[in-house]
Amino acid sequence: MIVQKTAPPEQQPATFEFSAENQEKAKAIIARYPQGRQASAIMPLFDLAQRQHDGWLPTAAMDYVAKMLDVPRMRAYEVATFYSMYNLAPIGKHLIRVCTTTPCELRGSAEVVETCKAALGVGLNETTADGLFTLREAECLGACVNAPVVWIGDDYYEDVDTDSMRKIVEALRAGNTPPPGSQKGRQTSAPIGGPTTLKEQTV
Numbered sequence: 087m088i089v090q091k092t093a094p095p096e097q098q099p100a101t102f103e104f105s106a107e108n109q110e111k112a113k114a115i116i117a118r119y120p121q122g123r124q125a126s127a128i129m130p131l132f133d134l135a136q137r138q139h140d141g142w143l144p145t146a147a148m149d150y151v152a153k154m155l156d157v158p159r160m161r162a163y164e165v166a167t168f169y170s171m172y173n174l175a176p177i178g179k180h181l182i183r184v185c186t187t188t189p190c191e192l193r194g195s196a197e198v199v200e201t202c203k204a205a206l207g208v209g210l211n212e213t214t215a216d217g218l219f220t221l222r223e224a225e226c227l228g229a230c231v232n233a234p235v236v237w238i239g240d241d242y243y244e245d246v247d248t249d250s251m252r253k254i255v256e257a258l259r260a261g262n263t264p265p266p267g268s269q270k271g272r273q274t275s276a277p278i279g280g281p282t283t284l285k286e287q288t289v
């Protein structure tokens with residue numbers, strides 16, 4: 087189970103508001119929902135706030151979004167603390183989340199976690215001294231067929247092993263974006279040796 091704690095008061099900004107550009111985006115997001123259902127925009131607005139605020143969601147941002155949507159602050163806190171895609175405290179530039187739920191565990195995610203620890207020099211839920219990486223475990227990421235799965239930024243890295251994990255960290259450290267998806271060249275979720283049915287495309 088992933089437990090996140092909100093940042094201590096000394097790390098919390100006193101106020102938060104969307105930039106002019108994000109205010110426009112927020113209006114467009116809210117307009118997607120039917121009249122009277124604007125509270126449903128809370129999740130995309132949290133995402134927008136988190137992206138604006140160095141990848142984490144301070145309490146002031148939750149309060150700001152709650153006010154914008156006219157929902158009680160407690161409702162906003164419930165959403166922010168329930169979903170693990172929201173970071174409630176500062177994180178490194180790259181947040182590496184290794185799935186350790188059963189299918190990934192059976193396919194070697196424990197070794198992938200150990201590889202990350204060794205390559206980064208930090209433990210789980212820790213950030214490197216240079217602020218470049220934070221390492222976390224994740225619950226099932228919903229891509230079990232290509233286990234083990236690692237979630238970094240907006241991308242999934244699948245079929246990861248110790249070798250490919252090391253290369254991914256090296257690439258990120260060098261300022262590059264390693265290609266996401268299967269690290270073994272698997273076509274989407276086809277068998278590792280390639281598709282066995284529906285191999286020809288006929289229109």
Ligand code: FES
Binds near residue numbers: 226
């Ligand atoms: S168990 Fe890891 S993606 Fe589902």
